[in-house]
Amino acid sequence: MIYSIVKYGHPVLEKRGEDVTEFDTPELHRLVEDMFESMYAAKGVGLAAPQIGVGKRLAVIDISTGEDPAQKIVLINPEVVKTEGSHKSEEGCLSLPTFREQVVRPLKVTVRARDAKGKEFEMAGDELLARALLHETDHLNGKLYISHISALKRDLIRRKVRKLQKAGEWE
Numbered sequence: 458m459i460y461s462i463v464k465y466g467h468p469v470l471e472k473r474g475e476d477v478t479e480f481d482t483p484e485l486h487r488l489v490e491d492m493f494e495s496m497y498a499a500k501g502v503g504l505a506a507p508q509i510g511v512g513k514r515l516a517v518i519d520i521s522t523g524e525d526p527a528q529k530i531v532l533i534n535p536e537v538v539k540t541e542g543s544h545k546s547e548e549g550c551l552s553l554p555t556f557r558e559q560v561v562r563p564l565k566v567t568v569r570a571r572d573a574k575g576k577e578f579e580m581a582g583d584e585l586l587a588r589a590l591l592h593e594t595d596h597l598n599g600k601l602y603i604s605h606i607s608a609l610k611r612d613l614i615r616r617k618v619r620k621l622q623k624a625g626e627w628e
Contacts, residue, residue: 460495460509464627465553465601465618469507473599474514477533480575485515489531489573492517501551503589505596508552516593520585530580535570535594538579546588548602556614560605562591 463469479485488511496504496517505516518530542564549557566587569579582590592602603611621627 458491458494459498460491462495462499462504462551462554463508463510465550465603466622466627467510467552469510469512470552470596470601471599472507472512474505474507474512474597476514477571480533480571480573485573488515489517493519493529496551497523499551502585503593504551505593507596507599514597516597518586518589518593520589531573532568532590532593532597533571533573533575535568535590535597537566537591537594538569539565539567539581541565544584544587546584548588548592550592550602553601553603553614553618556603556617558603558606558610558614560588560602562588562605566590568594 492504492509495509502520502522503516503518506513514534516532518532519528521528540563543561544564545559545561547557548560564587565581565583567579567581568590569577571577603614618627
């Protein structure tokens with residue numbers, strides 16, 4: 458099932474998700490598969506459960522955009538355990554379509570999380586993978602990438618979104 462992506466302004470995007478406590482259930486596996494399907498349909502490289510209106514600490518990532526099944530990552534209850542360096546690159550978000558900004562993030566990151574079966578693992582990534590791991594973990598903590606840009610640029614985006622909402626072009 459392909460879910461609609463929740464857009465910026467929806468309260469679920471600004472709340473820390475609840476920890477997932479039940480693993481290896483048919484419902485969880487179905488949700489994970491639906492999230493990958495929804496992410497691919499939206500042409501994204503990552504998708505957090507809050508972005509489909511589910512307030513849980515669950516995200517999926519595939520920086521190969523479906524080209525390499527071995528690169529599918531399921532992150533449940535992730536925590537950033539280590540960061541290194543700094544890297545500036547353009548970043549966007551499925552919940553903020555058409556907006557892109559230069560964002561400074563760590564170049565390398567290590568996260569600790571669980572998979573859909575509940576097995577704990579650590580994963581390190583750099584460049585695009587590091588950015589995706591950090592971006593999705595932020596979502597699960599109720600933050601969007603615009604919290605990493607200047608207040609001026611953030612206000613500009615907020616004003617443009619309000620204008621789109623008034624015109625009925627942002628739901």
